[in-house]
Amino acid sequence: MAKAKKSRIILARLVSMAQTGYFYTFKRPRAAKPLGLMKYDPIVRKKVLFLETKNRSK
Numbered sequence: 001m002a003k004a005k006k007s008r009i010i011l012a013r014l015v016s017m018a019q020t021g022y023f024y025t026f027k028r029p030r031a032a033k034p035l036g037l038m039k040y041d042p043i044v045r046k047k048v049l050f051l052e053t054k055n056r057s058k
Contacts, residue, residue, distance in 0.1 A: 006030065008029060009029060010027070010028060011026070011027060012028045012034070012035055015051060016041045016043075018041055018043070024037075024039060037049075037050050
């Protein structure tokens with residue numbers, strides 16, 4: 001059997017650097033660099049840096 005093609009789009013998990021445990025999930029191209037965004041963290045109630053981590057599959 002032939003190998004299955006890899007998807008060009010992957011799910012990226014952005015975790016709050018305020019260490020609140022809050023995260024966002026985004027779709028991004030596999031070839032793009034890892035994401036780092038300033039987003040709103042509702043636990044801290046202000047904008048903080050969110051960095052991409054590896055997804056843990058179940």
